[in-house]
Structures are given as C-alpha cells and as structure tokens.
Amino acid sequence: MTVEDSETILFYHNPRSRAQMVHWMLEEVGAPYEILPIEFGQGEHKTPEFLALNPMGKLPTIVHRGTVVTETGAIIAYLADAFREAGLAPALDDPRRGTWLRWMFFAGTCFEPALLDTMLKRPPAEPKTIVGYGSYEDVLKALETMLDPGPYILGEEFSAADVYVGAEISWAMSFGAPGLKGNPLFDAYVARITDRPAYRRSIGADAAA
Ligand SMILES: N[C@@H](CCC(=O)N[C@@H](CS)C(=O)NCC(=O)O)C(=O)O
Numbered sequence: 001m002t003v004e005d006s007e008t009i010l011f012y013h014n015p016r017s018r019a020q021m022v023h024w025m026l027e028e029v030g031a032p033y034e035i036l037p038i039e040f041g042q043g044e045h046k047t048p049e050f051l052a053l054n055p056m057g058k059l060p061t062i063v064h065r066g067t068v069v070t071e072t073g074a075i076i077a078y079l080a081d082a083f084r085e086a087g088l089a090p091a092l093d094d095p096r097r098g099t100w101l102r103w104m105f106f107a108g109t110c111f112e113p114a115l116l117d118t119m120l121k122r123p124p125a126e127p128k129t130i131v132g133y134g135s136y137e138d139v140l141k142a143l144e145t146m147l148d149p150g151p152y153i154l155g156e157e158f159s160a161a162d163v164y165v166g167a168e169i170s171w172a173m174s175f176g177a178p179g180l181k182g183n184p185l186f187d188a189y190v191a192r193i194t195d196r197p198a199y200r201r202s203i204g205a206d207a208a209a
Contacts, residue, residue: 003053005066009033009079012050012061014040018072019060020202021167025076027198028163029083033062073108073164077101080160088160096154100161103146103153107165114139115172140179143169147189158193166193 004010011026011033013019017040026033038044038059046057054061054070061070064082069075080089090096114133117125125131133139146153146165153161170190173181180186193199 003063003066003068010036010063012036012038012059014038014059017059021072022060022075023202024199025079025163027201028088029079029086031083073104076160076164077104099154100159103161103165107168110139111168115177119175119177144185147185151192162193
C-alpha cells in the first residue's frame with residue numbers, strides 16, 4: 001500500500017471496531033472518503049503493506065494528503081481541524097479549545113484504560129497516585145462534571161469531542177460497563193448524540209457494506 005497524496009481520505013475500516021467512531025466523524029465533516037474494508041479474520045491488518053502504514057496493525061487508520069493518521073482520538077481531532085468549516089473544533093485562540101482538548105485526551109488516556117481494566121476484570125491498578133486514571137469511579141465522576149451544564153461537552157455547541165467521548169461512552173455501554181447505562185445523564189447524552197443524521201448515516205452505511 002502506498003501513501004497516496006490525495007484529497008480523498010483513504011479510510012481503512014471494519015465496522016466492528018473503533019473505526020466506527022471515525023466513520024461517524026467522516027460523516028459529520030462531510031469529507032470525501034473511500035472505505036477500504038479490512039477483514040480481521042483474514043489478517044488483512046497484519047500484512048507488510050498495512051504494517052508499513054500503521055506498525056500497530058490496528059484500525060482505525062486513515063491516509064489524507066499523503067499523511068497517515070492513526071489513533072481514534074487523533075484522527076477525530078485531525079478531521080475537525082482539517083475540515084474546520086464543519087464547525088466541530090474551537091479556533092486555536094478560543095479558550096474553549098482547552099476544554100475540547102482536555103476531554104479528547106481524557107477519553108484516550110483515562111477513560112479507555114479505566115474501562116478496559118474494569119471490563120477485563122484486572123485487579124484495581126495501584127498505586128492510584130501513579131495510575132493516570134485513578135480509579136474507574138473517579139473517571140465516571142469526572143465524566144459527569146464534563147456534562148455539567150451540558151447538553152454537550154462545550155455547552156450548547158456539539159463538537160468533535162462529543163463524537164469521540166460520546167462514542168466511547170456508547171461503546172462502553174454496549175459492553176455493559178458499570179455505572180453508565182441506567183444513569184439518566186449518560187443515557188440522555190448518548191440518545192442525543194446518536195440521534196444525529198451523521199451518526200445514523202454511518203450506521204446505515206455499515207449495515208449496507
Ligand atoms: N489506540 C488505538 C486502538 C486501536 C485498536 O485497538 N483497534 C482494534 C479494533 S477496535 C484493532 O484494530 N484490533 C485488531 C488487532 O489488534 O489485531 C485507537 O485508539 O485507535
């Protein structure tokens with residue numbers, strides 16, 4: 001696989017993966033993209049060609065204008081900045097940029113590790129002072145403050161942070177992660193963001209694929 005210098009985003013995709021979060025974001029920004037399906041069962045993500053793009057052999061992976069971007073949060077932030085006209089990223093000199101970055105990073109560095117440790121029933125990580133996420137309960141409390149006052153992370157304005165953090169919360173709910181489904185705050189938030197046409201299109205496109 002060569003790294004194509006193209007305006008069309010090459011999107012390596014499998015709908016049963018975090019790539020679905022990127023699919024939603026691609027629909028939000030209205031960017032031109034081409035889906036390149038990757039079958040995990042066939043090991044298509046571990047070929048030398050794919051590993052040359054993403055040495056982790058993982059999805060999601062995109063190529064845009066000759067640059068490879070991996071890591072779900074980074075791809076979503078990249079798309080928000082590359083397609084600014086979609087209005088999903090505060091400007092560089094907007095103080096809300098700090099809030100936006102804060103929760104984007106929180107999702108990848110605190111929420112995901114806490115979630116996976118909890119779901120994989122790993123013993124509580126110790127010591128809490130060194131473990132970046134503290135505890136799963138601390139993370140959930142922080143996510144509650146993130147949505148105060150809401151209805152979105154930036155208040156009245158939906159942004160790419162809602163795509164990433166919201167998709168992570170929704171993903172965690174689908175695995176039955178404790179403390180999320182059944183909490184009226186998180187239930188209403190996920191219902192709100194997944195009611196968006198772009199989200200529904202991404203799901204529909206997956207169903208048809
Ligand atoms: N840190 C990566 C994690 C990517 C990841 O673990 N992707 C999974 C699918 S959700 C994958 O490609 N697994 C296939 C494998 O590792 O063989 C991100 O945030 O995008």
